[in-house]
Structures are given as C-alpha cells and as structure tokens.
Amino acid sequence: MKQQLEIVPSERVGPLVSVTDVYKYFPTGGGFGRGAAVKAVDGVTFDIAAGETLGLVGESGCGKSTLGRVIMQLQPATKGSVKFEGRELTKMRGNELRQVRQRMQIIFQDPYASLNPRMTVGDIVAEPLKNFGLGNKREREKRVQEVMKVCGLNPNFTNRYPHEFSGGQRQRIGIARALVLTPSLIVADEPISALDVSIQAQIVNLLEDLQNEFKLTYLFIAHDLSVVRHVSDRVAVMYLGKIVEVASSREVYDNPLHPYTKVLLSSIPYTDPELEAHRKPILLKGEIPSPINPPKGCRFHTRCPIAQFPICGEVEPPLEKKADGHVAACHFPGKL
Amino acid sequence: MTALSILNLVPEPGRISGGQILFKNRDVVSMTSSELHEYRGGDVAMIFQDPMTSLNPVLRVGFQIEEAMRAHSRFDKRQAKARVIPLLERVRIPSPKQRARDFPFQFSGGMRQRAMIAMGLANEPSLLIADEPTTALDVTVQAQILELLKELNRELGTAIILISHNVAVISSLCTRVMVMYAGRIVESGPTRQVFEHPEHPYTWSLLRSVPRVDERRHERLISIQGMPPDLSRLPTGCTFHPRCQFKVERCLREEPPLEEVAADQEARCWVLMRNVSKESQAART
Secondary structure, eight states, X not given: OOOOOSOOOOOXXXXXXXXXXXXXXXXXXXXXXXXXXXXXXXXXXXXXXXXXXXXXXXXXXXXXXXXXXXXXXXXXXXXXXXXXXXXXXXXXXXXXXXXXXXXXXXXOSOTTTSSOTTSOXXXXXXXXXXXXXXXXXXXXXHHHHHHHHHTXXXXXXXXXXXXXXXXXXXXXXXXXXXXXXXXXEEEEESTTXXXXXXXXXXXXXXXXXXXXXXXXXXXXEESOHHHXXXXXXEEEEEETTEEEEEEEHHHHHHSXXXXXXXXXXXXXXOSSHHHHHTOOOOOOOSOXXXXXXXXXXXXTTTTOTTOOTTHHHHXXXXXXXXXXXXXXXXXXXXXX | XXXXXXXTOOOTTOOOOSOOOEETTEESTTOOHHHHHHHBTTTEXXXXXXXXXHSOTTSOHHHHHHHHHHTXXXXXXXXXXXXXXXXXXXXXXXXXXXXXXSOGGGXXXXXXXXXXXXXXXTXXXXXXXXXXXXXXXXXXXXXXXXXXXXXXXXXXXXXXXXXXXXXXXXHHHXXXXXXXXXXXXXXXXXXXXXXXXXXXXXXXXHHHHSOOTTOSSOOOOOOOOSOOOOTTSOOSSSTTGGGXXXXXXXXXXXXXXXXXXXXXXXXXXXXXGGXXXXXXXXXXX
C-alpha cells in the first residue's frame, strides 16, 4: 500500500490537541500497590490550536516532559483524555495508534543520545518511512534528501554516521527524522538546551522556518522563558504537576496573573545592563515540595509571597478564565 | 582553561607555555608547591558548574567545609570547627546546625552550590572564580545564587571572576566583561559599554543570537554560521573570520591586535562594528 509522500499542510479547524483532566502517576517502591505515587502530572487540561506554538515552561521536575510524552502516548496516561485531530488517543491500541503517530512526532533534548550511532544518517531519517511502508527505496531516498536539505543538512551526507556531525547538525538530523512523515504536530522537548549558545539560534530559526513552510503545530517544552517567549504564540506555565497559567505569549510576560509566573519572570536577568540594574528579583523561600505528597490547597502556597490563610492552604484554586484568553489558577490573581 | 591557568592547575600534558600571572604582585607561574598550596583555596577559591561532582558524597557537608580550612593554616582546629555554622548561615542555608551534619545527596542542587560557595569562602579568599555556577540550576534558584554572589562581592569585597556563556547572567553580576573566542580575548571593557556598543562582530552576534525576555517585538535571531574552530588547527588571520559576516580581505591574512577602541574598551578586529552601516547590519539578521 503506497501512500502519498508529499507534505500536506493540515487544514483543520478547532484544536489539534485537546488534553482533558490528564493524570500521570508513577508508582514508587513498596510493591503490591503499597508504595506512594509520584504525581508527575496531576490533572491538566488545555488545547493546542492547529498551526500555533504552545510553549510549556516550568522548572525541573514539574512534569512538563512527562506531559509531552503522555500527549505522544509514549507513556499511557493514568487517567484523562488526550484527543489528537479529534480522535481519542488513550483508547487506541496497536496498529491504530501506530497510524496516528505518522501525524505526531517528537524531538528530544540530547542529540547525542537520541540517534542510533550504528545507523547512517540516511537510514535514521528513512526509518519512519520504512516503518510505515511508505514509498519504494528510490522514493524514500529522494524524500530523505529533500528533508535533509530543508533542515539545512547536506543531502549528500546520507552515508555518514551521527558521530561525524556536530551537536547542532545532529539536532537537525533529529528534526529531519521528525519531519519526514509530514506530521502536523511536533513535540519539541528542550530542543536547544543541550547546544552551544552560538548554535541555539540556528535551531530556533530553523524550527520557525519549518513551521511557516509546513504549517506545523509545536508543543515547545523548555525551562528557558526567554526562548519560550521568543518562539511561542501562547505559553502554559507548570508548577508541581499542574498548569497554573495559560495566556498569549505577550500577555503572560506583560501581565502575569499567577504569582509563580511573576516570580519566574522576575528571576531572569536581562541582557540589557540598563534594564538589569533596575530588575528586582522576587526570591522564593524554601525548596520545591515533593510531587509524592504535594501541599494541600494551592500547591504553591508553601512558597507564595502573597498566600493568605486559611484559603490558599485549604482550597485548591481552579484554572479559570481571568481575562480574554487568559486563564490562571490563583485565589488572588495579579495581586503580586 | 584560562581560569585553571590562573590557579596554575592546567592538566598534563598541557602547560603554561609563556607569560605571567600576577596575583598581588606575585607570579603564580613561578610559585613553589607550598606557596601554590596556600594560594589555591587560600587566596583564590573556585566553584564549579556541577556541585554534586565537586563535593565528596560520603563525607558530611560540615566536615568538608571544615576540611577546607584545616588544609590551610589561617584557622586552627577550634576556629575551623566554630566557623562552619556561620559560613553556612552566610550562604543562607536554613537550619545550618542540622544541615552541617547532612550528606551532599540530602541537599538540593541550589543548596549544594551554596555549600560549595561556603567552602570557597572558608579561608576568606580575595578572589572567587565561579565557573558557570548557575548553569545547572533552575531560574528561581539561579536568581538566589546570583543575589548571594552580589552580596558577597559587596559586603566582603571578594573579587569574582564569573565564567559563563549566558550574557544575561554576565549583565546581572559583572562590572567588566571579557569576551573570549578560540583561546583569545576578542573584546573587553565595562559590561554596560560593551553590551551597548559591541565593536567585535563576535560580541555583536552573540548578543543578538539569544532571545531576550524583554524583547518587544519578534525579531529573528542572528545565527552565527558554522561551528567553533578546532583549537589545534586555527584558521589564518583573525580566528573568527570563517564565521564572520563583516569580514574584509585583510581578516583572512593578518590577525588583528587587541586595541583600545574607546575609553576602557578594547577589541581585536580590523573592521569594528561602528564602521558597519546600520543597513548592512540589518541585512545580516
């Protein structure tokens, strides 16, 4: 069965991805179900519109990568629904899920660990086509060269091995592999944080160009708020397994409503020494609580500079609309 | 590597092949090993990017800080013991008495870096070399460590060399900046001046290659083409010329000297960004 090999822009209305009340718990030791669970993702709901870039930010251990993997169904959700192109993924099994994967791909952080060192670059990029039995050998070769060229790689290098490439070029190979099947969604999990600064801009620019050319939708996962602001149309902020705020990129930065978002933003130094001299960082007290036993009420209340009691320690604030296209989970939004 | 040279700690088979390193008018390169022993960890302390690999995992944090003082002769045994808790307090470790008895794995990343800083400060050094001290940390923890370093600099008068690839971190902490490329200083000067009026194309591109959290409108990032050069096979002329978008013919043949380009500012470039018109700057973005 041959399928078309051309890149078809997705023309779809409504959200491309709908995540509804998704939980992902990892059991810890103990055995026989007695152990506590790490609540990596703890009830998360959001949409990704076709053609947009949604930035997902948060600090290490907040569950952002797990959430990306659950959306990709690389790990099953403990509970909740993930819809992609209108179809429920969590109920799919085997071949059905395999077919959907043609339309959603992931790029990983570490371009050294995510490419098989024993395969040539041509084989790595062609592997998804082979897996899905697309095209014959010659068509596949043509497609691989085409995609490599689009990703800024020399198409004559298909016979080389990953170790012959630099970090930035390897990340391009990872992107080419993701792109070869003409996906509509790409989950980019910290795609630039392992790269040299002088190379990061090349990859950011490439991702932007590819999005414009192929109408891609990105879920861009990163801890670096400056990069996220730069690439994203909308930004979602995560803390301890929950989304605390979602708004347009501009709105999140100009008018953050959740105190955690505000703290994160105030923590980033400005490149401009003039602005930097006037920045007043809000320093957080204490450490991030354990996701095994997150605080009651608002999870941020143990470190929040404006927490009020008893409400913040008892009642969990729902993620609600606070302004047009701006949701936040806080009892006192915008008060910090 | 420059920092390791300052400590005369260049790993074999490398060596300091020439030049002088003066610390308070004494040449570090020609120090005897006992002089070096006092100098390293005594006059100059260094903290690293990854505090987990620089702390001994099987020794209690308090003991390791004490050990740093016992290795030198500034404080006797009793003084060293008594200084541990105040040092931990100084770097804002909560409940320092209990924490001194913890092992490194019981500390979070930010606390380990604090413990490293406490250890570095133990002998009251006049210089602290911080090699990417916040790169492995989350932004909120980075903010705490940067504030701590600023405070130490202000209150104890400790000079700091901060080594970082993050221009915003440099902007936050440093009064002066030196930009290095392929083993050479290509630009130096007061941070504000260099960041506002970079003269070397490498500095100029670097500043525009990272997204700014304060960006008002979406501007395409400058990407520096190519890769950093192989240090054993440096290009002829200016070492940056293969990646430079503003090079002239002379850059391929002759290496430019580091020359004063403004008050306190030096750059190693034949062209200088001030001589590149706004239009051709914009054309390269």
